[in-house]
Each structure stands twice: as C-alpha cells, then as structure tokens.
Amino acid sequence: MALKAPRSFELTVPSRLEALEEVQRLVTEATREYQLSEDFSYWMELTICESMINAIRHGNQCDPSKNARLKISLNGSQIEIIVEDQGHGFNLNELADPTETKNLLKPSGRGILIIRSFMDEVDLTECEGGGSRLRMIKRIPGNSK
C-alpha cells in the first residue's frame, strides 16, 4: 500500500499587508499538519511572514494588482518554502548588513537576516516571465515534532 504523501499548502494573495492574516492562518495549518513543536512553529511563522512582507512590499511595491505566492511542502524531514513575487528582483548578497554599526539604528532591513538565521538554505532566483522566487529549506531537528 502506498503511503499518503504529506499535504502541501499554497496561497496566492494580492499585494496588501492585510493579506498577512491569511498567510498566518496557512502557516498555522501547515505546522499543525506537520505536527511541529510550538517553538519551531513560531519561527516558521515569523520567517515565512517576513518573506511574504518582502514579496508584498519590496517585490511588488504593495501594488494590489500584483500577487505574492506561497507554497509550503514537507519532503522527508525537511520543509521547503517558496515565495514568489512579480517585482523586479534583488540580489540577496547586495543587501546591507543590518548588524553593521552604521546600519544598527536603521528602522528596517532586518527581515532577511531573521530568515537566514532560522532557515538552513535560502536562495533567490528569477521566475520565468519575471518576478523573484525565494526558496527556503528548513530541516526538522528530531526534537521539533
């Protein structure tokens, strides 16, 4: 008998910050389905929301005619998260380091740092037809279920 594949979760939202409530609900649903610990789920929600905020604000410039897409899936013991926008893209390596003294007191610019601190892999590529795709991988430690 074939084992049932773990469920994937997908969401497409217009680029409005109000859409983050839907993102939170989807992440909660996914972390429950994958039976992740409360602490692990907290960091999942925080980093996924930060990546969707980037897609909505910086990628799509809060233009509600443009969409941000989220996909969360479980493959074995790792979670893959994909966030896509319809913006002009950016280079992860060209972002200012918010922990440098000259940037420490800036009010923004910490989202990617927080994402990178939790995720095991983070890479950004261009989508076919324009836009950016942020792919994140988080391996589930043994004590996080």
Next chain:
Amino acid sequence: MSVLLKTRRLDDIVILDLSGRITIGEGTLTVREALQELLRAGDRKFLVNLAGVDYIDSSGLGELVTLFTTIRHQADGQVKLLNLTKRIRDLLQITKLLTVFEAFDNETEALKSMRH
C-alpha cells in the same frame, strides 16, 4: 490578537506594558501612535515591558529602534527594555540590538538604573 498597550508612571518614567503581537500594520501603528503622543507630552524616559509580547516581527523591532533614535540625543532621554521572553531575546541577539538596548529582568532594578 493585535498589540495591547498600557502605561504606568513612576515619577518621570513611563512604564509601557505591551502584550500581544507587535507586527507590521496595525500592531506597529498602535505602538507608534502611543509613543508619539507620550513624546509630544514631553515624556523622555521609557521602560518597555515586553513580558506579554508573544510575537514581534522586524517592523516591531524597528519601532523600538525608532523610539531609541528619537530620544537618544535629548537630555535625560532613556529607553530600556524589561522582561524579554526567550524568543525576543533571541531576536535581539540575532539582530545585535542587544548591543543597543539595555535589558532587565527585574523592574525595580530597571527603574533604579533610570533614576541616575
């Protein structure tokens, strides 16, 4: 639940008891408006009690930084943090904001440090 903010006063120190979620949009706006009102009224010493905050995002951290940068050059201006949860402490560590803010686990000690 979004953020809830209550204020207490001890002499010239405003203690801000925050609880709930400080996130981009409504959460940060509530905190920003309350702080701007206090600043307009002349308050300069703030002890931010984060004991009840169960979620803060990068925009929420940005509001704390903005408060710090707004008053740091003003005479007697102080912002200190109280009762960091482990998650918030971890976030402040990751972002190196623990090097910016002085944080306390004990309110009496915090208030004592702000009276000098």
